[in-house]
Amino acid sequence: MKVAIQGIPGSFHHQVALNYFGAETEIEGFRTFEEVAKAVQRREVPYGVMAIENSIAGAILPNYDLIDRHGLHIFEEYYLPISHNLMVLPGQKITDIKEVKSHPMALLQCKRFFEDYPDIKLIDDVDTATVARRISDEKIKGLGAIASSTAAKIYGLEILAHDIQTIKNNFTRFILLQEDKPQQSEKPNKASFKITIRNEKGSLAKLLTLLSENDLDLSKIQSIPVIENPWHYAFFIDAQFDDYAKYLKAIDAVNQNGGEVKIFGEYVSRK
Numbered sequence: 001m002k003v004a005i006q007g008i009p010g011s012f013h014h015q016v017a018l019n020y021f022g023a024e025t026e027i028e029g030f031r032t033f034e035e036v037a038k039a040v041q042r043r044e045v046p047y048g049v050m051a052i053e054n055s056i057a058g059a060i061l062p063n064y065d066l067i068d069r070h071g072l073h074i075f076e077e078y079y080l081p082i083s084h085n086l087m088v089l090p091g092q093k094i095t096d097i098k099e100v101k102s103h104p105m106a107l108l109q110c111k112r113f114f115e116d117y118p119d120i121k122l123i124d125d126v127d128t129a130t131v132a133r134r135i136s137d138e139k140i141k142g143l144g145a146i147a148s149s150t151a152a153k154i155y156g157l158e159i160l161a162h163d164i165q166t167i168k169n170n171f172t173r174f175i176l177l178q179e180d181k182p183q184q185s186e187k188p189n190k191a192s193f194k195i196t197i198r199n200e201k202g203s204l205a206k207l208l209t210l211l212s213e214n215d216l217d218l219s220k221i222q223s224i225p226v227i228e229n230p231w232h233y234a235f236f237i238d239a240q241f242d243d244y245a246k247y248l249k250a251i252d253a254v255n256q257n258g259g260e261v262k263i264f265g266e267y268v269s270r271k
């Protein structure tokens with residue numbers, strides 16, 4: 001079975017794919033989330049893994065948009081505890097480091113650590129492990145990577161500082177994607193969907209009332225621009241519920257009241 005991820009062995013996406021699908025899984029790494037979404041949409045790879053939000057850095061908004069544009073379905077969520085480490089070519093000291101490169105979400109999660117090192121320049125890169133591999137392959141001095149301890153092991157780097165994320169208790173929520181609408185074996189108690197409403201006074205308040213009246217517990221609501229219609233907004237929502245029938249009633253009520261609902265997935269909450 002093949003699974004698409006952004007990144008290479010030692011990245012957090014790689015870890016999630018192995019944890020969820022098993023150690024023997026064939027993993028196909030891509031450079032960008034967009035390439036992952038396209039590969040799943042075209043059925044070149046049956047499943048994709050995508051980070052969607054982090055407990056320190058917040059949502060990865062462009063990924064909600066990718067799921068939407070590529071018509072993908074969420075069938076599962078996965079929470080991975082994230083520990084970041086500062087690593088270098090063996091023998092390098094922290095005072096030798098001029099630049100640190102990593103995935104932008106990883107850099108955001110470690111911002112506070114680098115406040116004590118204002119001379120180190122932080123630079124976005126494709127993923128955590130790719131930088132570790134590059135330092136190792138090209139024997140780059142003066143450059144640090146932020147990545148997992150697994151990446152340090154795989155690429156033979158030395159860890160100068162462990163657990164450098166701002167809050168020790170750091171989690172990233174990943175979603176598992178496929179092109180087809182999934183058949184759920186367990187009863188769903190969570191759903192992700194997009195609601196587009198007319199930009200009128202009180203329309204958001206009305207929408208929230210309809211959801212709350214049907215006992216939906218929102219764990220996320222994020223507004224995104226409707227690009228075809230400047231200054232109009234849609235909302236990406238994650239909601240939990242005990243009663244599936246009531247959830248359907250809520251969706252129906254929104255549709256009846258001028259909202260437009262697109263469901264990305266119904267699945268079991270793993271929190």
Ligand SMILES: O=C(O)C(=O)C[C@]1(C(=O)O)C=C[C@@H](O)C=C1
Binds near residue numbers: 126
């Ligand atoms: O760069 C990696 O190792 C990734 O798997 C990407 C990613 C992300 O997209 O948020 C995954 C988990 C962490 O939050 C940091 C980076």
